[in-house]
Amino acid sequence: MAGAAASSSSASPSPCSPLVRVSEVAGRGRALVASRRILPGEVVLADSPLLLYPSSLAALSSYCSRCFRSLPLSPPPLRCPSCSLAFFCPCCCCSHSHSHSHPVLLCRALPLLSKASSSLSPDLIPSLLFLLSAYSLPSPSLLRLLSLSSSASASASASAPPEALALHSLLLSSLHLPRDLLPGSFSPDLTAALLARDKTNAFALMEPSAAAPAPGPAPTRGVRAYGIYPDAAFFNHDCLPNACRFDYVDGPGDRNADLTVRALHEIPQGREVCISYFPANWSYKERQTRLLEDYGFRCECDRCRVESQWKENDRDQDDDEDGGEEERMEEGEGAEEDGEEMEAEEEGEDEDGDWDGDFPHAYFFVRFLCDRENCGGTLAPLPPSADGTLSNVLECNVCGRLRKEEEELGGGGNGDMLDE
């Protein structure tokens, strides 16, 4: 289960939550560690984005370019008068000055990018949108972005990797961006450093799920935007996380694009708080491949230690049952695990609220993995009430389904669905 105890603390930045502090953990870099006992469902962190950027050019006409809410049909959204490609919510976002809502560099580049897009691989567009957004940041935010970790593989080489050089020259050649619009720091090395931060730290914000989820398989949801969150970027990964993240981008208020991380179960003081960087039902092979390629480390969590001992046949079978491909730190869209098989092998909880035994993920799958077909989300309890009363309702962070927790697990069912 998630989280080695932190070994030593450092003078790292303080996160915006009193529930966690930044600590150095051997072999894992900086980590977020519980500064007190955290209750099931408690909000560990609510973090505002340092940077948000659209996932594609098509997303520009569906989501406000400032707050990334879905654009309403009425009253009509405001089209950016300069680039004509970006839209803004009619009320709150139009009232911001144009340069605040839509940075000049991005605004000037979008028509050029749109024109060039037919001759570019679609895979390059999100990276170009990221670079344009990052190079539009004010210096303190750019420095903050660069202070985040980048995966070992990206930072291992002394010179900028070829993909970064190609993207850098695309900004200059295909887009013909005027030099005077680019910051003085614009360089191939900086482009490479920014791309490495994006790869290691970006969270995907999903397209909205249905307000009242219909029964049956979860519909496939694309990505509306990517965000970099300066404090959430300190969460390390665990294949059996003790927390998971939620976003409510279409919600009310001016912090709609915040990322909220809630505890799945009680977390003792001093324990590292970890999330999963992708759907928890991914196979051992998929997890290890993604973590090595995109995050530069080999996972040695309890679950991986157990699964690394499995016979190849078992693993292949496991791989066949899993599926789905997601980008960045995202949960959802995986295929189902065999819940019945997992239930039969449940293990017990130790005194720290972690699960011991040879098969530590059995309990996790039964209790915290959404069983809706095609979902792959993680379930976390709703936050406790003001007087500390724990909620017995679990919310899925992908399909949004609410499920009432059973008094005891192992009764064969998965609790009552509240929203069917």
Ligand SMILES: C[S@@+](CC[C@H](N)C(=O)[O-])C[C@H]1O[C@@H](n2cnc3c(N)ncnc32)[C@H](O)[C@@H]1O
């Ligand atoms: C989003 S950052 C997390 C914060 C990071 N540890 C830091 O020092 O800023 C992701 C990076 O943290 C490290 N990391 C995350 N989870 C890890 C784990 N379970 N084991 C080892 N390293 C991990 C990897 O270097 C990864 O590329």
